[in-house]
Amino acid sequence: MIDNMDRNAYSTPDLSVEIGRIKLPNPVITCSGTFSHGEEHQPFFDISVLGAITTKSYSLKPKRGNPAPRICETPSGVLNSIGLQNDGIDKFLKSHLAWMQERDIRIILSIFGQDLEEFKKVALKVLDIKSEILALELNLSCPNIEQGGKAFCSMPEEVEKVVDGVVSLLDIPVIAKLSPNHDNIVQAVQSAKRGGAEAVSLVNTVVGMAVDIETARPMLGNITGGLSGPAIKPIALAKVYALSRENVLPIIGMGGVFNHIDVLEFMMVGASAVGIGTVNLIDHDAGIKIISGLKNYLKEKNIDSIKSFTGRLKI
């Protein structure tokens, strides 16, 4: 009897979502760079309950990142300039991947490159293990060395080249992760679609800075950084809303999500699934709390499936 009740508690209401071909048991996905590959958060809850974990973003070679200080708190937000420090894709393939597989984690592997060639080289390394991951997320907010350091996603034609370059090598779902810092998001997403992307992640951090007036120096070693946290949620919601009206690709919405209400807001404006980022740094068990919050909310409202929230906004 108790077993049955437990099973019911886990099966209804239905939290499963689909982002194109990507099927998840719930819409809660960790954002790249806030959850590493799960190892640090694992003591706090069973991380396999998450819809998926998006790994830290990996490049071809290890990258040591930006000078300190890398973190500065701002009102309801955090500025960071980590500089994509990572162990390199080989280290992920040799050790982190096995660690995640042992724990039955649904993996979205995030990668980046400084040019199209590097993206392709990293993608080729993934070829042999592509069946082990749900999707590849391309971090298109990083600087494109061939274009004078401008972010890939600021140039829609570059987005198409990179997505197409990776998709043609790997027949698995590819997610384009975009920044809110450029005006041409819709064009960038249309380009991503032409390149063969399955979905889009929106938004990466908002460019920002902070100043210490006593020393007259920037608070971050890198001068500027990316703002995340509740401070950017209204910006992120507006970007997801604007994009969803164009109906180009399924959207993973993110930016300042701290609880289940935030998740439902993002779904209502058009997201199929939702990323949780900064909250992982503060409430290390936020993932499971948000999933429980969603389940309880749907039960309370007698709603069978969370999918019905996507695009439910009334205007």
Added chain:
Amino acid sequence: MKILKGEILSNESYGPDIYKMEVFSPYIVKNTGAGQFVNIKCTPEGVRDPLLRRPFSIFDIEERFNVFSILYFVKGRGTQYMSKLNKGDMLDFSGPLGKPVDLAVSGNNLLLIGGGMGVVPLNLLSKLGLDAGKNVLIMAGFRDSSLLRWERDLVRMGVKYRIFSEDGIWGEQGLVTDHLFDEYKVFADHDVFCCGPAPMLEVLQKRLTGENIDATVFLEEKMACGMGACHGCVIKVKTASGDFDYKRICKNGPAFKLSEVIFDDR
């Protein structure tokens, strides 16, 4: 490493703008080693500003009472919030974080060199060192006498110590870094630990390296997660190839070899 809630047993002034907070937590008391820290939430439940937890070295643990304590200087919004918490309030914190110092592999003589609030982790190290039967000497320097009350804790602990202040208002006059080798003969086979402001650590690094002495340094930096996931709190550390890497203070540290640290980032 857990997220915990613990009852605040006291939260009292320890000096000008300095507070000592005692928290009931059998888990922290049982599992904490020298150099470790807790990451404290500085808002009531559900409030998102200030957003990040604040890291604090553990100052002392009292096994008999399952109590640990921290010392903190009231500086910004987080510590202002903390200073207003009362006895009986519940504190939300994660810990113990960072790698503990393994006293089993250190020598029998410990020299602990501290500056300002940097004495906080050294206080716990001293206590655990004495408990392990080691000889401990603390040499600590201060700008003023704000932490005068700490001397009473040192006397109670029964540790040997020398205090220096810049104007001589407390202890001996001078800088602790100018008196490093006063005690050298006594500590010919010593393990040196230090913690303090970066300019002091740089002087220490030069003077100790000049004498072929290495030390363990406890570092601090603004942190976000406090457990290694975000790569936010880093320090430049020399690599074997002569280059450098950024190491996470929260996860790879906070204890590092002083000779390997590069202090040229701010």
